[in-house]
Amino acid sequence: MERSMKKKLLALAIAGAFAVPAASAMADSGNVTIYGQMRMSYDLVNPGYANNTANGNVDSHNVNKVSDNSSRLGFKGTEDLGNGLSAIWQIESAIHADGDTSTLAGRNTFVGLSGKSWGTVLLGRHDTPYKMATRSLDVFNATIADNRSILGEGYANFDGRQRNVLAYVTPNMNGFTGMIAYVAGGETAYQSSQDKGNAWSLAGVYKNGPWFGSLAYEKHNLGAFGTGTVASPSATLPNLSNKDEHAWKLGLGYKWQAFKLGFVYEDTKDNFGGTTGANGYVNPKNSSDVFGHHAYSFNGAYAFSNNALKVAYTQSGDAGGWDNSGAKMWTVGIDHHFSKRTTIYALYTKLTNDTNNASEIGGRGASTGGIVSDASINPATGALSGASLDSSPSAFSFGINHKF
Numbered sequence: 001m002e003r004s005m006k007k008k009l010l011a012l013a014i015a016g017a018f019a020v021p022a023a024s025a026m027a028d029s030g031n032v033t034i035y036g037q038m039r040m041s042y043d044l045v046n047p048g049y050a051n052n053t054a055n056g057n058v059d060s061h062n063v064n065k066v067s068d069n070s071s072r073l074g075f076k077g078t079e080d081l082g083n084g085l086s087a088i089w090q091i092e093s094a095i096h097a098d099g100d101t102s103t104l105a106g107r108n109t110f111v112g113l114s115g116k117s118w119g120t121v122l123l124g125r126h127d128t129p130y131k132m133a134t135r136s137l138d139v140f141n142a143t144i145a146d147n148r149s150i151l152g153e154g155y156a157n158f159d160g161r162q163r164n165v166l167a168y169v170t171p172n173m174n175g176f177t178g179m180i181a182y183v184a185g186g187e188t189a190y191q192s193s194q195d196k197g198n199a200w201s202l203a204g205v206y207k208n209g210p211w212f213g214s215l216a217y218e219k220h221n222l223g224a225f226g227t228g229t230v231a232s233p234s235a236t237l238p239n240l241s242n243k244d245e246h247a248w249k250l251g252l253g254y255k256w257q258a259f260k261l262g263f264v265y266e267d268t269k270d271n272f273g274g275t276t277g278a279n280g281y282v283n284p285k286n287s288s289d290v291f292g293h294h295a296y297s298f299n300g301a302y303a304f305s306n307n308a309l310k311v312a313y314t315q316s317g318d319a320g321g322w323d324n325s326g327a328k329m330w331t332v333g334i335d336h337h338f339s340k341r342t343t344i345y346a347l348y349t350k351l352t353n354d355t356n357n358a359s360e361i362g363g364r365g366a367s368t369g370g371i372v373s374d375a376s377i378n379p380a381t382g383a384l385s386g387a388s389l390d391s392s393p394s395a396f397s398f399g400i401n402h403k404f
Helices: 002-019 020-026 370-376
Strands: 033-048 063-068 070-083 085-094 110-116 120-126 161-170 175-181 197-209 211-221 244-257 258-268 295-305 307-316 326-336 340-354 396-404
Touching: none
Parallel strands: none
Antiparallel strands: 033 063, 033 070, 033 396, 070 085, 085 110, 110 120, 120 161, 161 175, 175 197, 197 211, 211 244, 244 258, 258 295, 295 307, 307 326, 326 340, 340 396
16 A cells, blocks of 8 residues: 555656646546566677678677666556546556667557446557467566567567557456457558558457466558558558568467466468569569468476576477578576565577578567568568578576566
């Protein structure tokens, strides 16, 4: 109770400092909650480049760094509108304590309405249902060993956070929750003949007792020339006019006494293949599905005293357009919980790319990874180039997480 009151008083003090002339309008702001997380680590990284000849070096060199792992500061609140209806809002910002530029409202930021009997509708920037369906199944979530180094890859990035979101979430029905979101394209004034990119994302999640299950689907329509992806509306897509990509994902989890197990299977497909490179990517296999692939991840944790031993293995198969384009990653680690809010950890992770893949460790927070992001692709020939191809990056990471 004392901690909750301190948060409310701090929220009122901040509101008063920035909105003194409107004090009467803020009279009912006592429902504002301030929350956040500081997530920092010291990482010893070996990029593991096999083909890096820059500066005369055939191999890569180790990098020691302090990393921010999705630290955040948020404000949220509700207003009771009567008859079981509430207004809800949230402003959450990334706090890059490692010195990078922080972004106001760059994380889940929205406003909406929530009803006890019919669910929640929100508008803003938010994680997609596809992402939310399995994030709880990654025991190394938001660390350098995040399984999104391999899972969720695609041209516009599956398993991500999007702007321009209109979402609906059902109420909890005996452990089942449904979610659906529409992601609008960028509304920059283009010619009327140009279609704008958009996306649909939906998921069903079941959580009851020791069991967890989820099934999710997401489709990205990339739009016409110059209209960009749903993740970057201002980007140009000279080779992917009116193409699309989609993915589905299954998640399973089980808790038994001190053990926690998780499994995720994902399948992605696209129609990015082309014959000239003018609209679509030429590829060695002459496949219409260029970057689509399947991937899976197993993980487990064993809790004892105030500690937890954790292990994970993630692997992707070949992309549709290239042989030898898969990757695999394994991780071991240990957590020590000083309290419910403060945890320290140590881990080791290693990712091994096939000849035609360029995934990198760090998940979506540090590097997007994947054949699309880290290798240069010639759309007219399908040729790949880049230092990360055939690499085997690895890292030791020692971190601390604190919630407030």
